[in-house]
Amino acid sequence: MIRRCSNNEFDTIYEIINDGAKAYKGAIPDDRWHEPYMSRGELQQQIKEGVDFWGFDENGTLCGVMGIQEMGDVTLIRHAYVRSSEQRRGIGGQLLELLREQSEKPFLIGTWIAATWAIKFYVKHGFQQIPKDRISDLLEKYWTIPKRQVETSTVLADDKWFKTEKRHNNRL
Numbered sequence: 001m002i003r004r005c006s007n008n009e010f011d012t013i014y015e016i017i018n019d020g021a022k023a024y025k026g027a028i029p030d031d032r033w034h035e036p037y038m039s040r041g042e043l044q045q046q047i048k049e050g051v052d053f054w055g056f057d058e059n060g061t062l063c064g065v066m067g068i069q070e071m072g073d074v075t076l077i078r079h080a081y082v083r084s085s086e087q088r089r090g091i092g093g094q095l096l097e098l099l100r101e102q103s104e105k106p107f108l109i110g111t112w113i114a115a116t117w118a119i120k121f122y123v124k125h126g127f128q129q130i131p132k133d134r135i136s137d138l139l140e141k142y143w144t145i146p147k148r149q150v151e152t153s154t155v156l157a158d159d160k161w162f163k164t165e166k167r168h169n170n171r172l
């Protein structure tokens, strides 16, 4: 069952993020890796800034979480993590598809360039990497992340974003 996480599930969300994020160790640049990957303070800040977490609940146990954040003309998928023991069972895919039903706006997703498995996951769900020369602009417009993270990240977008972009370029 997929449902919105409640306020009293903060500790579980924190635990799932930091367990799922172990996949980054040795993959993302060493200077970007730290443990825990996301501190409680950062998670609190993300929620305060409007990241709405949804969870995949299997018999009362949350196995994966994914956030959605409205950012003006786009919707962002934020912090997608499935427990390391439960990855590649279709949980992330189901969460992603359900979250995509929550907004009519174009969706964007940011991830590490080095997280090739995550890129593969989003591509499998119809997202495409945006042109390289647009990545830093978009990361700076819609995300609040350090410069070093901008340099080491990529952005994927859905069809709606590419269509909107094409219409905008045709008008120029």
Ligand SMILES: CC(C)(COP(=O)(O)OP(=O)(O)OC[C@H]1O[C@@H](n2cnc3c(N)ncnc32)[C@H](O)[C@@H]1OP(=O)(O)O)[C@@H](O)C(=O)NCCC(=O)NCCS
Pocket (backbone or CB within 6 Å): 020, 021, 023, 079, 080, 081, 082, 083, 086, 087, 088, 089, 090, 091, 092, 093, 094, 110, 111, 112, 115, 117, 118, 120, 121, 124
């Ligand atoms: C990325 C993530 C959220 C996907 O959730 P999931 O439940 O594992 O994914 P699903 O089972 O729905 O989909 C699996 C597909 O995703 C891709 N994938 C996910 N994990 C992978 C891995 N470790 N290696 C290779 N491909 C992987 C593959 O395309 C896979 O399809 P396949 O099994 O047929 O090859 C989850 O694997 C995860 O938490 N990973 C670690 C943290 C992370 O990278 N988060 C993304 C932040 S943007």
